[in-house]
Amino acid sequence: MTPILPGATIGFLGGGQLGRMTAFAARAMGYDIHVLDPDAACASRAVASRTITAGFNDVAAAVELARGCDVVTLEIEQIHPDVLDAVAAETALRPGRAPVYIIQDRIRQKQWLQQQGFPLGAFAAATTAQEVEDAVRAHGACIAKSTHGGYDGRGQVRLREPEQAAGAWEALGGRPCLVEQMVSIDYEISVLVARRPGGEMAVYPPSRNHHTGGILTWAVIPAVIPDAMTTQAQAMAAAIAERIGIVGLLAVECFVTTDGALLVNELAPRPHNTYHHSERGLATSQFEQLVRAVCDLPLGSTAVHAPSAIVNLLGEVWLQPHAPHITHALEVPGTRLHLYGKAGARAGRKMGHLSSVGDDAQQALGRVLESYRRLSPGTIASFDVHEPVLHSTI
Ligand SMILES: Nc1ncnc2c1ncn2[C@@H]1O[C@H](COP(=O)(O)OP(=O)(O)OP(=O)(O)O)[C@@H](O)[C@H]1O
Ligand SMILES: [Mg+2]
Incomplete structure (x- = not known):
């Protein structure tokens, strides 16, 4: 494989602080930086020579980013799979679609880890409020986590009693969620x-x-x-x-x-x-x-x-x-x-x-x-x- 040498352009899906600090390091090594982020005032803007303001589900904008870059990486995993595919069709996408797709959904990620035999706390994938309740009955105190988009503890509800399941289900938007046993x-x-x-x-x-x-x-x-x-x-x-x-x-x-x-x-x-x-x-x-x-x-x-x-x-x-x-x-x-x-x-x-x-x-x-x-x-x-x-x- 041919290395991508300084002078080349690195694209970032996501322009938050993780992208910004990576961009500083890349700049220090002589790379140019392009960024795609929904926020025009994103943290990476100051370090990028080009910032495309678009959502992480905007295929056309992602193709535009990819066309100008020798490699595209990401600093957030919540990127629509169609966007990942479109970028990969244009240029090198690293990490690739497969690991990001597994990781971006909490249930998919936990199930993959389980299938591979890595050690996990007890969990259940709940698709109804009743299943959240069943999980709490089975495991005691739990944390219910939304499948997508949670970070820094957002999109999470802690439950002590089965009676709290309906409230937790509502709070997470009535969508499938991961229910994890509270680990000591x-x-x-x-x-x-x-x-x-x-x-x-x-x-x-x-x-x-x-x-x-x-x-x-x-x-x-x-x-x-x-x-x-x-x-x-x-x-x-x-x-x-x-x-x-x-x-x-x-x-x-x-x-x-x-x-x-x-x-x-x-x-x-x-x-x-x-x-x-x-x-x-x-x-x-x-x-x-x-x-x-x-x-x-x-x-x-x-x-x-x-x-x-x-x-x-x-x-x-x-x-x-x-x-x-x-x-x-x-x-x-x-x-x-x-x-x-x-x-x-x-x-x-x-x-x-x-x-x-x-x-x-x-x-x-x-x-x-x-x-x-x-x-x-x-x-x-x-x-x-x-x-x-x-x-x-x-
Ligand atoms: N099953 C659990 N048992 C006990 N504590 C937990 C459990 N799940 C999460 N926590 C606590 O909450 C913290 C944040 O949880 P988690 O890593 O799932 O959330 P997050 O929103 O992805 O956070 P971040 O983005 O900061 O990593 C954990 O680091 C841990 O301190
Ligand atoms: Mg975490």
Whole structure:
């Protein structure tokens, strides 16, 4: 296969922060960037030489994008399959239709993982309110998740009692949904895998992640977990990437249960929020790695050069009576501010993140959380940014 060399143009389906940060990395390597996004003011616009404003179901617009690009990748999985087909008919689409099609529907994704024998929590695919109720009777406390379009905990309803099924069904729009048993989580990790067209892979060390109300709060690397868990999680993520045939990046979100079992939560065929620290602490950022993978260049090292951590900045930070204390936050050693250039802060909207490096994971995490508390004292109560003691049981 011929590599796609600098000077070529990379197209992005999706112009959010993931595309923007990948575009920065691609620009640094000498590539040109074209973007398709429904929002004319999307985060990638500032980095792209061409932005097409169109929906992710607009075949004609996608063909237009593809015609101007040597390769097209994506930063969001909710792309209509007809659009994926149309792009693939014009130019290289990486990742290809098959993995994206499996991943973009939560039920299809879970069933595929199950068929392939990967470890999962109990779940049911519900097509009626009655089936949601049956699932709660069978499994106890559950989370019902819409099949498409959910992210950052949106499109999810938590249920404790079977009587809540009708309400949950309504809240999710009366459409088929995935009902998952509430897993008793000890901690959450993710593993990122990069894969080239010929099958060469690079597997990242696991990131340890903390969520508040279904939204990622912080992520830190190294994960400070038992070595055996690292080995197991990396082998599983590599096997999933190979089996699903991804080209580009695959993030595997995992739960480690209070019984010590490793379960897959979900997959993402693109850069992932839990690896934003890769830009600070790892030899190759996830964004550069995506460019290398889809352009069929040698993959970069995934070695940890410095323990690093991030904390997300949601719209709430800008909705306080006082503006964020940016100068005070940046006084914390090793800390950097990343903003996505989004106008219009809304509650729960990801506007940016803080990152820190440190001598070890605890220090990196401590620094980034301290920086957050300085930046936005008014949001500490609603966003869990107190510093935990990271420890591995083995
Ligand atoms: N079955 C479950 N049991 C326990 N906790 C869960 C379960 N499913 C989800 N959660 C919690 O909610 C978080 C978000 O869930 P999930 O990953 O399904 O949502 P999402 O909307 O895709 O989020 P994101 O886009 O941030 O990854 C998980 O990381 C976990 O903390
Ligand atoms: Mg998730």
